[in-house]
Every structure is written in C-alpha cells, then in structure tokens.
Amino acid sequence: YYTSIPGSCNFETQDQEWTTVCGLTQDTTDDFDWNISNSAVTGQMGPYTDHTPGKGQSFLYVNSSVQKEGNRARITTTKFFPASLGVCRVRFWFWMFASRQTGVLKVYTVEEHGMDILMWTSSRNEENKW
Secondary structure, eight states, X not given: OTTXXXXXXXXOOSTTTHHHHTTEEEOTTSSSOOEEEOHHHHGGGSOSSOSSSTTOOOEEEOOGGGSOTTOOOOEEESSOOOOOSSOXXXXXXXXXXXXXXXXXXXXXXXXXXXXXXXXXXXXXXXXXXX
C-alpha cells in the first residue's frame, strides 16, 4: 500500500536516478552523500533485506562508520508540501543498528522564510530491524 501512494519511493532505480524518481536532491554543502545500496553491498554493516514488500532490494544508505564526528549527509525534497493543519505526514523506515559510529538521523521541515525546524530525531535503533 505505502509504495503506491503519491510521493512514495522504494529506491528500485538505476544508479543515481533515485534523486529524480524520488523527488529528492543531495545537499551540495554537506560532507558526504546518500547512495542506493542493497544487502549484498552493505554485508555485515547493514540490513539483510530491504523493507519494501515483494521483490524490493534497494534502500537509501550512508556508511557512517567511515565518517568523522560532526559530518553530515543531507537530502532534501524537490517538491513543496502544501500547508496543512496537522494532516501532512511523512512516513519512512530506517535501520540504525550495527555500527558503534552510528550517527543521528534528523527530520526537519523548512518554514516559508527558510528556517529549519527539527521535527523528529533518533540516535540509535537498538533492534536489528527496520
């Protein structure tokens, strides 16, 4: 259900096409980038499977174990969300388990004058699952 609603993305794309297909862009001022990966690439450092039901294999991925403390990898949406009264929702699955160097995952909204507002954060998922 969630992979067929407007705005959803399962990252089953070729190379770097996910930015266009998923309506996301890499921040050019951050320290490292997000990439598409799968369990064969991440091996012992990542999940064994994608969260997407069916034949999904790919997911958006950063390797935080090779970064320095304070480094950022940031993606932003290329489309504006309409103003709402608590009706707009962002749904995503994340996996943060194996590495001692696991960073902090943060979700921001940007208000109309450009101010980032922190909406949600997680520093570690203690379970080996999405």
